[in-house]
Amino acid sequence: MGCGEGHPNDTRVRVLPGLFECGATVWAQIPTLVGPGRVVPMMTPVGVCTERYYDPSAEPIATCGCGKLASAVCGQCGQYRCADCVGLSGGWCRGCTGAGAQHARSAALARERQIGVKLTTIDxxxxxxxxAMWLDGxxxxxxxxxxxxxxxxxxxxKPMTFRDPAAEVRPYSQETVPWDSAIVGRWVAADAARRNLPPxxxxxxxxxxxTSLSGWWLFRGSNNRNASGQAADAFVAQSGAVVHAENPITDRGDILTKRLVPTGLNLRALSQLGRILDLRLPG
Known part of the structure:
Protein backbone atom coordinates (compact mmCIF):
# COMPACT_ATOMS: atom_id res chain seq x y z
CA MET A 1 0.00 0.00 0.00
CA GLY A 2 1.40 3.38 -0.98
CA CYS A 3 0.49 6.98 -1.65
CA GLY A 4 -2.35 7.99 -3.95
CA GLU A 5 0.06 8.78 -6.78
CA GLY A 6 1.44 5.26 -6.80
CA HIS A 7 5.00 6.20 -5.86
CA PRO A 8 7.29 3.39 -4.66
CA ASN A 9 7.52 2.77 -0.92
CA ASP A 10 11.31 2.84 -0.78
CA THR A 11 11.29 6.64 -0.44
CA ARG A 12 8.70 6.92 2.31
CA VAL A 13 9.44 7.99 5.88
CA ARG A 14 7.77 6.51 8.95
CA VAL A 15 5.98 9.27 10.86
CA LEU A 16 4.10 7.15 13.40
CA PRO A 17 3.50 3.40 13.64
CA GLY A 18 1.50 2.65 10.48
CA LEU A 19 1.59 6.26 9.22
CA PHE A 20 4.04 7.15 6.46
CA GLU A 21 5.00 10.22 4.44
CA CYS A 22 5.90 9.78 0.77
CA GLY A 23 9.28 11.23 -0.15
CA ALA A 24 9.23 10.48 -3.87
CA THR A 25 10.35 13.10 -6.34
CA VAL A 26 7.49 14.63 -8.32
CA TRP A 27 8.12 15.12 -12.04
CA ALA A 28 6.21 17.25 -14.53
CA GLN A 29 6.45 18.20 -18.19
CA ILE A 30 7.86 21.73 -18.32
CA PRO A 31 8.27 23.66 -21.61
CA THR A 32 12.03 23.94 -22.01
CA LEU A 33 14.08 25.94 -24.52
CA VAL A 34 16.40 23.46 -26.24
CA GLY A 35 17.53 25.55 -29.19
CA PRO A 36 16.95 28.80 -31.05
CA GLY A 37 13.19 29.21 -31.12
CA ARG A 38 12.64 25.56 -30.18
CA VAL A 39 10.69 24.70 -27.05
CA VAL A 40 9.80 21.13 -26.12
CA PRO A 41 8.18 19.63 -23.01
CA MET A 42 10.74 17.91 -20.80
CA MET A 43 10.29 15.88 -17.61
CA THR A 44 11.64 18.02 -14.79
CA PRO A 45 11.65 17.44 -10.99
CA VAL A 46 9.29 19.97 -9.40
CA GLY A 47 9.25 18.89 -5.74
CA VAL A 48 8.60 16.08 -3.28
CA CYS A 49 5.27 14.29 -2.83
CA THR A 50 4.97 14.54 1.03
CA GLU A 51 1.55 12.81 1.00
CA ARG A 52 0.81 11.06 4.29
CA TYR A 53 -1.06 7.77 4.31
CA TYR A 54 -1.74 4.76 6.51
CA ASP A 55 -0.39 1.31 5.67
CA PRO A 56 -1.81 -1.42 7.94
CA SER A 57 0.09 -4.07 5.96
CA ALA A 58 3.43 -2.78 7.29
CA GLU A 59 2.59 -2.71 11.00
CA PRO A 60 -0.32 -1.97 13.37
CA ILE A 61 -1.45 1.65 13.08
CA ALA A 62 -1.12 3.85 16.17
CA THR A 63 -4.51 4.89 17.52
CA CYS A 64 -5.73 7.85 19.56
CA GLY A 65 -7.38 7.38 22.94
CA CYS A 66 -10.74 8.12 21.31
CA GLY A 67 -10.31 5.13 19.00
CA LYS A 68 -9.51 6.99 15.77
CA LEU A 69 -6.29 6.56 13.80
CA ALA A 70 -3.47 8.73 15.16
CA SER A 71 -1.93 11.46 13.03
CA ALA A 72 0.37 13.19 15.53
CA VAL A 73 1.96 12.99 18.97
CA CYS A 74 0.86 15.43 21.66
CA GLY A 75 3.73 17.79 22.52
CA GLN A 76 2.80 17.65 26.21
CA CYS A 77 1.78 14.13 27.21
CA GLY A 78 3.56 12.34 24.33
CA GLN A 79 0.51 10.19 23.48
CA TYR A 80 -0.71 9.35 19.98
CA ARG A 81 -3.59 11.64 18.98
CA CYS A 82 -5.94 11.93 15.99
CA ALA A 83 -6.49 15.17 14.08
CA ASP A 84 -9.66 15.94 16.06
CA CYS A 85 -7.99 15.58 19.46
CA VAL A 86 -4.81 17.55 18.75
CA GLY A 87 -5.09 21.21 19.77
CA LEU A 88 -3.75 24.10 17.74
CA SER A 89 -1.67 25.57 20.57
CA GLY A 90 1.85 24.19 20.67
CA GLY A 91 0.80 20.82 19.29
CA TRP A 92 -0.88 19.82 22.55
CA CYS A 93 -3.97 17.63 22.61
CA ARG A 94 -7.25 18.88 24.04
CA GLY A 95 -6.70 17.04 27.31
CA CYS A 96 -3.40 18.87 27.94
CA THR A 97 -4.60 22.41 27.21
CA GLY A 98 -7.04 22.72 30.12
CA ALA A 99 -6.32 24.13 33.57
CA GLY A 100 -7.11 20.75 35.10
CA ALA A 101 -4.32 19.09 33.11
CA GLN A 102 -1.82 21.73 34.22
CA HIS A 103 -2.82 21.15 37.87
CA ALA A 104 -2.38 17.39 37.39
CA ARG A 105 1.08 18.00 35.93
CA SER A 106 2.12 20.08 38.96
CA ALA A 107 0.83 17.36 41.27
CA ALA A 108 2.79 14.75 39.32
CA LEU A 109 6.00 16.76 39.70
CA ALA A 110 5.44 16.98 43.45
CA ARG A 111 4.93 13.22 43.55
CA GLU A 112 8.17 12.61 41.65
CA ARG A 113 10.09 14.66 44.23
CA GLN A 114 8.62 12.53 47.02
CA ILE A 115 9.37 9.28 45.20
CA GLY A 116 13.01 10.26 44.99
CA VAL A 117 13.31 9.60 48.72
CA LYS A 118 12.42 5.93 48.11
CA LEU A 119 14.91 5.46 45.29
CA THR A 120 17.71 3.32 46.73
CA THR A 121 19.02 1.57 43.59
CA ILE A 122 22.82 1.41 43.73
CA ASP A 123 23.64 0.57 40.10
CA ALA A 132 13.50 8.13 33.26
CA MET A 133 10.52 5.80 33.70
CA TRP A 134 9.19 7.98 36.53
CA LEU A 135 9.55 11.18 34.51
CA ASP A 136 8.13 9.77 31.27
CA GLY A 137 5.51 12.15 29.86
CA LYS A 158 27.25 21.99 30.53
CA PRO A 159 24.08 24.08 30.31
CA MET A 160 21.23 21.79 29.19
CA THR A 161 17.60 22.37 28.32
CA PHE A 162 15.17 19.48 28.21
CA ARG A 163 13.37 19.32 24.88
CA ASP A 164 10.28 17.18 24.56
CA PRO A 165 11.04 14.53 21.87
CA ALA A 166 7.58 15.00 20.33
CA ALA A 167 7.85 18.79 20.13
CA GLU A 168 9.08 20.44 16.93
CA VAL A 169 12.50 22.06 17.36
CA ARG A 170 13.90 24.33 14.67
CA PRO A 171 16.58 24.81 13.56
CA TYR A 172 17.44 21.15 13.83
CA SER A 173 19.97 20.44 16.51
CA GLN A 174 21.31 17.71 18.73
CA GLU A 175 20.12 17.62 22.32
CA THR A 176 22.98 17.51 24.81
CA VAL A 177 22.39 14.86 27.46
CA PRO A 178 24.30 14.37 30.74
CA TRP A 179 24.76 10.60 30.38
CA ASP A 180 27.04 8.52 28.14
CA SER A 181 24.70 6.80 25.67
CA ALA A 182 27.38 4.30 24.63
CA ILE A 183 27.77 3.10 28.22
CA VAL A 184 23.98 2.88 28.59
CA GLY A 185 23.73 0.82 25.38
CA ARG A 186 26.37 -1.67 26.53
CA TRP A 187 24.74 -1.98 29.96
CA VAL A 188 21.33 -2.65 28.42
CA ALA A 189 22.76 -5.24 26.04
CA ALA A 190 24.51 -7.06 28.88
CA ASP A 191 21.41 -6.99 31.09
CA ALA A 192 19.21 -8.21 28.23
CA ALA A 193 21.62 -11.10 27.62
CA ARG A 194 21.58 -11.97 31.32
CA ARG A 195 17.77 -12.06 31.24
CA ASN A 196 17.69 -13.99 27.94
CA LEU A 197 15.56 -11.15 26.54
CA PRO A 198 14.90 -11.64 22.82
CA PRO A 199 15.40 -8.66 20.49
CA THR A 211 24.10 -6.12 7.09
CA SER A 212 21.55 -7.10 9.71
CA LEU A 213 21.37 -6.03 13.36
CA SER A 214 18.98 -7.34 15.99
CA GLY A 215 18.00 -5.25 18.96
CA TRP A 216 15.41 -2.83 20.29
CA TRP A 217 13.77 0.04 18.40
CA LEU A 218 13.12 3.18 20.46
CA PHE A 219 10.40 5.50 19.12
CA ARG A 220 11.59 9.14 19.19
CA GLY A 221 14.51 7.94 21.29
CA SER A 222 17.41 9.72 19.56
CA ASN A 223 18.87 13.03 20.71
CA ASN A 224 18.97 14.01 17.02
CA ARG A 225 16.03 15.60 15.19
CA ASN A 226 14.49 14.36 11.93
CA ALA A 227 13.16 16.45 9.05
CA SER A 228 9.95 17.24 10.96
CA GLY A 229 11.91 18.76 13.84
CA GLN A 230 10.93 15.95 16.23
CA ALA A 231 13.32 13.50 17.86
CA ALA A 232 14.34 10.72 15.48
CA ASP A 233 14.02 7.05 16.37
CA ALA A 234 16.98 5.26 17.95
CA PHE A 235 18.10 1.63 17.97
CA VAL A 236 20.09 -0.30 20.57
CA ALA A 237 21.67 -3.41 19.05
CA GLN A 238 22.36 -6.65 20.92
CA SER A 239 26.04 -5.67 20.72
CA GLY A 240 25.27 -2.50 22.68
CA ALA A 241 25.74 -0.16 19.72
CA VAL A 242 23.45 2.89 19.76
CA VAL A 243 22.56 4.03 16.25
CA HIS A 244 20.02 5.92 14.17
CA ALA A 245 18.61 4.63 10.86
CA GLU A 246 18.49 7.23 8.10
CA ASN A 247 15.09 7.37 6.33
CA PRO A 248 13.90 4.01 7.71
CA ILE A 249 11.10 2.06 6.05
CA THR A 250 9.20 -0.92 7.43
CA ASP A 251 9.02 -4.21 5.53
CA ARG A 252 7.23 -7.19 7.11
CA GLY A 253 8.23 -6.12 10.58
CA ASP A 254 11.87 -5.40 9.71
CA ILE A 255 13.34 -1.90 9.43
CA LEU A 256 15.20 -1.16 6.19
CA THR A 257 17.68 1.69 5.89
CA LYS A 258 20.48 2.77 3.60
CA ARG A 259 22.75 3.85 6.42
CA LEU A 260 23.16 3.51 10.19
CA VAL A 261 24.90 6.33 12.05
CA PRO A 262 25.91 6.61 15.72
CA THR A 263 23.55 8.64 17.88
CA GLY A 264 22.70 9.41 21.50
CA LEU A 265 19.74 8.43 23.66
CA ASN A 266 17.29 10.95 25.06
CA LEU A 267 15.27 10.61 28.26
CA ARG A 268 12.32 8.98 26.49
CA ALA A 269 14.66 6.28 25.13
CA LEU A 270 15.90 5.52 28.65
CA SER A 271 12.30 5.14 29.81
CA GLN A 272 11.53 2.75 26.95
CA LEU A 273 14.64 0.69 27.75
CA GLY A 274 13.62 0.45 31.41
CA ARG A 275 10.24 -0.97 30.38
CA ILE A 276 11.83 -3.33 27.86
CA LEU A 277 13.99 -4.71 30.67
CA ASP A 278 10.92 -4.84 32.94
CA LEU A 279 12.61 -2.77 35.66
CA ARG A 280 10.55 -2.22 38.78
CA LEU A 281 9.95 1.13 40.43
CA PRO A 282 10.67 0.88 44.19
CA GLY A 283 7.96 1.99 46.55
Missing part, protein backbone atom coordinates in the same frame (compact mmCIF):
# COMPACT_ATOMS: atom_id res chain seq x y z
CA UNK A 124 23.97 3.99 38.39
CA UNK A 125 22.56 2.94 34.99
CA UNK A 126 19.63 1.02 36.45
CA UNK A 127 18.87 4.00 38.69
CA UNK A 128 18.98 6.33 35.67
CA UNK A 129 16.54 4.14 33.73
CA UNK A 130 14.16 4.05 36.71
CA UNK A 131 14.25 7.85 36.98
CA UNK A 138 6.55 15.11 32.07
CA UNK A 139 8.01 18.10 30.24
CA UNK A 140 9.26 21.53 31.19
CA UNK A 141 12.14 23.19 33.01
CA UNK A 142 11.75 20.92 36.06
CA UNK A 143 12.81 17.72 34.28
CA UNK A 144 16.60 17.96 34.19
CA UNK A 145 16.89 19.44 37.73
CA UNK A 146 14.94 16.40 38.94
CA UNK A 147 17.27 14.05 37.05
CA UNK A 148 20.26 15.85 38.53
CA UNK A 149 18.90 15.52 42.06
CA UNK A 150 18.02 11.84 41.70
CA UNK A 151 21.20 10.92 39.78
CA UNK A 152 23.88 13.25 41.24
CA UNK A 153 26.70 11.31 39.55
CA UNK A 154 25.72 12.61 36.08
CA UNK A 155 27.68 15.41 34.44
CA UNK A 156 25.52 18.54 34.38
CA UNK A 157 28.39 21.00 34.05
CA UNK A 200 12.27 -6.91 19.32
CA UNK A 201 13.41 -5.54 15.96
CA UNK A 202 15.75 -6.38 13.11
CA UNK A 203 17.37 -3.53 11.17
CA UNK A 204 18.72 -4.32 7.70
CA UNK A 205 21.06 -1.97 5.89
CA UNK A 206 20.65 -1.95 2.12
CA UNK A 207 23.77 -2.11 0.00
CA UNK A 208 26.54 -4.44 -1.00
CA UNK A 209 27.01 -6.23 1.22
CA UNK A 210 23.89 -5.74 3.33
Missing amino acids: PIERLLQV ITGDEVYPLVSRLCPYLDFR GTQVITLGRPS
Whole structure:
Protein backbone atom coordinates (compact mmCIF):
# COMPACT_ATOMS: atom_id res chain seq x y z
CA MET A 1 0.00 0.00 0.00
CA GLY A 2 1.40 3.38 -0.98
CA CYS A 3 0.49 6.98 -1.65
CA GLY A 4 -2.35 7.99 -3.95
CA GLU A 5 0.06 8.78 -6.78
CA GLY A 6 1.44 5.26 -6.80
CA HIS A 7 5.00 6.20 -5.86
CA PRO A 8 7.29 3.39 -4.66
CA ASN A 9 7.52 2.77 -0.92
CA ASP A 10 11.31 2.84 -0.78
CA THR A 11 11.29 6.64 -0.44
CA ARG A 12 8.70 6.92 2.31
CA VAL A 13 9.44 7.99 5.88
CA ARG A 14 7.77 6.51 8.95
CA VAL A 15 5.98 9.27 10.86
CA LEU A 16 4.10 7.15 13.40
CA PRO A 17 3.50 3.40 13.64
CA GLY A 18 1.50 2.65 10.48
CA LEU A 19 1.59 6.26 9.22
CA PHE A 20 4.04 7.15 6.46
CA GLU A 21 5.00 10.22 4.44
CA CYS A 22 5.90 9.78 0.77
CA GLY A 23 9.28 11.23 -0.15
CA ALA A 24 9.23 10.48 -3.87
CA THR A 25 10.35 13.10 -6.34
CA VAL A 26 7.49 14.63 -8.32
CA TRP A 27 8.12 15.12 -12.04
CA ALA A 28 6.21 17.25 -14.53
CA GLN A 29 6.45 18.20 -18.19
CA ILE A 30 7.86 21.73 -18.32
CA PRO A 31 8.27 23.66 -21.61
CA THR A 32 12.03 23.94 -22.01
CA LEU A 33 14.08 25.94 -24.52
CA VAL A 34 16.40 23.46 -26.24
CA GLY A 35 17.53 25.55 -29.19
CA PRO A 36 16.95 28.80 -31.05
CA GLY A 37 13.19 29.21 -31.12
CA ARG A 38 12.64 25.56 -30.18
CA VAL A 39 10.69 24.70 -27.05
CA VAL A 40 9.80 21.13 -26.12
CA PRO A 41 8.18 19.63 -23.01
CA MET A 42 10.74 17.91 -20.80
CA MET A 43 10.29 15.88 -17.61
CA THR A 44 11.64 18.02 -14.79
CA PRO A 45 11.65 17.44 -10.99
CA VAL A 46 9.29 19.97 -9.40
CA GLY A 47 9.25 18.89 -5.74
CA VAL A 48 8.60 16.08 -3.28
CA CYS A 49 5.27 14.29 -2.83
CA THR A 50 4.97 14.54 1.03
CA GLU A 51 1.55 12.81 1.00
CA ARG A 52 0.81 11.06 4.29
CA TYR A 53 -1.06 7.77 4.31
CA TYR A 54 -1.74 4.76 6.51
CA ASP A 55 -0.39 1.31 5.67
CA PRO A 56 -1.81 -1.42 7.94
CA SER A 57 0.09 -4.07 5.96
CA ALA A 58 3.43 -2.78 7.29
CA GLU A 59 2.59 -2.71 11.00
CA PRO A 60 -0.32 -1.97 13.37
CA ILE A 61 -1.45 1.65 13.08
CA ALA A 62 -1.12 3.85 16.17
CA THR A 63 -4.51 4.89 17.52
CA CYS A 64 -5.73 7.85 19.56
CA GLY A 65 -7.38 7.38 22.94
CA CYS A 66 -10.74 8.12 21.31
CA GLY A 67 -10.31 5.13 19.00
CA LYS A 68 -9.51 6.99 15.77
CA LEU A 69 -6.29 6.56 13.80
CA ALA A 70 -3.47 8.73 15.16
CA SER A 71 -1.93 11.46 13.03
CA ALA A 72 0.37 13.19 15.53
CA VAL A 73 1.96 12.99 18.97
CA CYS A 74 0.86 15.43 21.66
CA GLY A 75 3.73 17.79 22.52
CA GLN A 76 2.80 17.65 26.21
CA CYS A 77 1.78 14.13 27.21
CA GLY A 78 3.56 12.34 24.33
CA GLN A 79 0.51 10.19 23.48
CA TYR A 80 -0.71 9.35 19.98
CA ARG A 81 -3.59 11.64 18.98
CA CYS A 82 -5.94 11.93 15.99
CA ALA A 83 -6.49 15.17 14.08
CA ASP A 84 -9.66 15.94 16.06
CA CYS A 85 -7.99 15.58 19.46
CA VAL A 86 -4.81 17.55 18.75
CA GLY A 87 -5.09 21.21 19.77
CA LEU A 88 -3.75 24.10 17.74
CA SER A 89 -1.67 25.57 20.57
CA GLY A 90 1.85 24.19 20.67
CA GLY A 91 0.80 20.82 19.29
CA TRP A 92 -0.88 19.82 22.55
CA CYS A 93 -3.97 17.63 22.61
CA ARG A 94 -7.25 18.88 24.04
CA GLY A 95 -6.70 17.04 27.31
CA CYS A 96 -3.40 18.87 27.94
CA THR A 97 -4.60 22.41 27.21
CA GLY A 98 -7.04 22.72 30.12
CA ALA A 99 -6.32 24.13 33.57
CA GLY A 100 -7.11 20.75 35.10
CA ALA A 101 -4.32 19.09 33.11
CA GLN A 102 -1.82 21.73 34.22
CA HIS A 103 -2.82 21.15 37.87
CA ALA A 104 -2.38 17.39 37.39
CA ARG A 105 1.08 18.00 35.93
CA SER A 106 2.12 20.08 38.96
CA ALA A 107 0.83 17.36 41.27
CA ALA A 108 2.79 14.75 39.32
CA LEU A 109 6.00 16.76 39.70
CA ALA A 110 5.44 16.98 43.45
CA ARG A 111 4.93 13.22 43.55
CA GLU A 112 8.17 12.61 41.65
CA ARG A 113 10.09 14.66 44.23
CA GLN A 114 8.62 12.53 47.02
CA ILE A 115 9.37 9.28 45.20
CA GLY A 116 13.01 10.26 44.99
CA VAL A 117 13.31 9.60 48.72
CA LYS A 118 12.42 5.93 48.11
CA LEU A 119 14.91 5.46 45.29
CA THR A 120 17.71 3.32 46.73
CA THR A 121 19.02 1.57 43.59
CA ILE A 122 22.82 1.41 43.73
CA ASP A 123 23.64 0.57 40.10
CA PRO A 124 23.97 3.99 38.39
CA ILE A 125 22.56 2.94 34.99
CA GLU A 126 19.63 1.02 36.45
CA ARG A 127 18.87 4.00 38.69
CA LEU A 128 18.98 6.33 35.67
CA LEU A 129 16.54 4.14 33.73
CA GLN A 130 14.16 4.05 36.71
CA VAL A 131 14.25 7.85 36.98
CA ALA A 132 13.50 8.13 33.26
CA MET A 133 10.52 5.80 33.70
CA TRP A 134 9.19 7.98 36.53
CA LEU A 135 9.55 11.18 34.51
CA ASP A 136 8.13 9.77 31.27
CA GLY A 137 5.51 12.15 29.86
CA ILE A 138 6.55 15.11 32.07
CA THR A 139 8.01 18.10 30.24
CA GLY A 140 9.26 21.53 31.19
CA ASP A 141 12.14 23.19 33.01
CA GLU A 142 11.75 20.92 36.06
CA VAL A 143 12.81 17.72 34.28
CA TYR A 144 16.60 17.96 34.19
CA PRO A 145 16.89 19.44 37.73
CA LEU A 146 14.94 16.40 38.94
CA VAL A 147 17.27 14.05 37.05
CA SER A 148 20.26 15.85 38.53
CA ARG A 149 18.90 15.52 42.06
CA LEU A 150 18.02 11.84 41.70
CA CYS A 151 21.20 10.92 39.78
CA PRO A 152 23.88 13.25 41.24
CA TYR A 153 26.70 11.31 39.55
CA LEU A 154 25.72 12.61 36.08
CA ASP A 155 27.68 15.41 34.44
CA PHE A 156 25.52 18.54 34.38
CA ARG A 157 28.39 21.00 34.05
CA LYS A 158 27.25 21.99 30.53
CA PRO A 159 24.08 24.08 30.31
CA MET A 160 21.23 21.79 29.19
CA THR A 161 17.60 22.37 28.32
CA PHE A 162 15.17 19.48 28.21
CA ARG A 163 13.37 19.32 24.88
CA ASP A 164 10.28 17.18 24.56
CA PRO A 165 11.04 14.53 21.87
CA ALA A 166 7.58 15.00 20.33
CA ALA A 167 7.85 18.79 20.13
CA GLU A 168 9.08 20.44 16.93
CA VAL A 169 12.50 22.06 17.36
CA ARG A 170 13.90 24.33 14.67
CA PRO A 171 16.58 24.81 13.56
CA TYR A 172 17.44 21.15 13.83
CA SER A 173 19.97 20.44 16.51
CA GLN A 174 21.31 17.71 18.73
CA GLU A 175 20.12 17.62 22.32
CA THR A 176 22.98 17.51 24.81
CA VAL A 177 22.39 14.86 27.46
CA PRO A 178 24.30 14.37 30.74
CA TRP A 179 24.76 10.60 30.38
CA ASP A 180 27.04 8.52 28.14
CA SER A 181 24.70 6.80 25.67
CA ALA A 182 27.38 4.30 24.63
CA ILE A 183 27.77 3.10 28.22
CA VAL A 184 23.98 2.88 28.59
CA GLY A 185 23.73 0.82 25.38
CA ARG A 186 26.37 -1.67 26.53
CA TRP A 187 24.74 -1.98 29.96
CA VAL A 188 21.33 -2.65 28.42
CA ALA A 189 22.76 -5.24 26.04
CA ALA A 190 24.51 -7.06 28.88
CA ASP A 191 21.41 -6.99 31.09
CA ALA A 192 19.21 -8.21 28.23
CA ALA A 193 21.62 -11.10 27.62
CA ARG A 194 21.58 -11.97 31.32
CA ARG A 195 17.77 -12.06 31.24
CA ASN A 196 17.69 -13.99 27.94
CA LEU A 197 15.56 -11.15 26.54
CA PRO A 198 14.90 -11.64 22.82
CA PRO A 199 15.40 -8.66 20.49
CA GLY A 200 12.27 -6.91 19.32
CA THR A 201 13.41 -5.54 15.96
CA GLN A 202 15.75 -6.38 13.11
CA VAL A 203 17.37 -3.53 11.17
CA ILE A 204 18.72 -4.32 7.70
CA THR A 205 21.06 -1.97 5.89
CA LEU A 206 20.65 -1.95 2.12
CA GLY A 207 23.77 -2.11 0.00
CA ARG A 208 26.54 -4.44 -1.00
CA PRO A 209 27.01 -6.23 1.22
CA SER A 210 23.89 -5.74 3.33
CA THR A 211 24.10 -6.12 7.09
CA SER A 212 21.55 -7.10 9.71
CA LEU A 213 21.37 -6.03 13.36
CA SER A 214 18.98 -7.34 15.99
CA GLY A 215 18.00 -5.25 18.96
CA TRP A 216 15.41 -2.83 20.29
CA TRP A 217 13.77 0.04 18.40
CA LEU A 218 13.12 3.18 20.46
CA PHE A 219 10.40 5.50 19.12
CA ARG A 220 11.59 9.14 19.19
CA GLY A 221 14.51 7.94 21.29
CA SER A 222 17.41 9.72 19.56
CA ASN A 223 18.87 13.03 20.71
CA ASN A 224 18.97 14.01 17.02
CA ARG A 225 16.03 15.60 15.19
CA ASN A 226 14.49 14.36 11.93
CA ALA A 227 13.16 16.45 9.05
CA SER A 228 9.95 17.24 10.96
CA GLY A 229 11.91 18.76 13.84
CA GLN A 230 10.93 15.95 16.23
CA ALA A 231 13.32 13.50 17.86
CA ALA A 232 14.34 10.72 15.48
CA ASP A 233 14.02 7.05 16.37
CA ALA A 234 16.98 5.26 17.95
CA PHE A 235 18.10 1.63 17.97
CA VAL A 236 20.09 -0.30 20.57
CA ALA A 237 21.67 -3.41 19.05
CA GLN A 238 22.36 -6.65 20.92
CA SER A 239 26.04 -5.67 20.72
CA GLY A 240 25.27 -2.50 22.68
CA ALA A 241 25.74 -0.16 19.72
CA VAL A 242 23.45 2.89 19.76
CA VAL A 243 22.56 4.03 16.25
CA HIS A 244 20.02 5.92 14.17
CA ALA A 245 18.61 4.63 10.86
CA GLU A 246 18.49 7.23 8.10
CA ASN A 247 15.09 7.37 6.33
CA PRO A 248 13.90 4.01 7.71
CA ILE A 249 11.10 2.06 6.05
CA THR A 250 9.20 -0.92 7.43
CA ASP A 251 9.02 -4.21 5.53
CA ARG A 252 7.23 -7.19 7.11
CA GLY A 253 8.23 -6.12 10.58
CA ASP A 254 11.87 -5.40 9.71
CA ILE A 255 13.34 -1.90 9.43
CA LEU A 256 15.20 -1.16 6.19
CA THR A 257 17.68 1.69 5.89
CA LYS A 258 20.48 2.77 3.60
CA ARG A 259 22.75 3.85 6.42
CA LEU A 260 23.16 3.51 10.19
CA VAL A 261 24.90 6.33 12.05
CA PRO A 262 25.91 6.61 15.72
CA THR A 263 23.55 8.64 17.88
CA GLY A 264 22.70 9.41 21.50
CA LEU A 265 19.74 8.43 23.66
CA ASN A 266 17.29 10.95 25.06
CA LEU A 267 15.27 10.61 28.26
CA ARG A 268 12.32 8.98 26.49
CA ALA A 269 14.66 6.28 25.13
CA LEU A 270 15.90 5.52 28.65
CA SER A 271 12.30 5.14 29.81
CA GLN A 272 11.53 2.75 26.95
CA LEU A 273 14.64 0.69 27.75
CA GLY A 274 13.62 0.45 31.41
CA ARG A 275 10.24 -0.97 30.38
CA ILE A 276 11.83 -3.33 27.86
CA LEU A 277 13.99 -4.71 30.67
CA ASP A 278 10.92 -4.84 32.94
CA LEU A 279 12.61 -2.77 35.66
CA ARG A 280 10.55 -2.22 38.78
CA LEU A 281 9.95 1.13 40.43
CA PRO A 282 10.67 0.88 44.19
CA GLY A 283 7.96 1.99 46.55
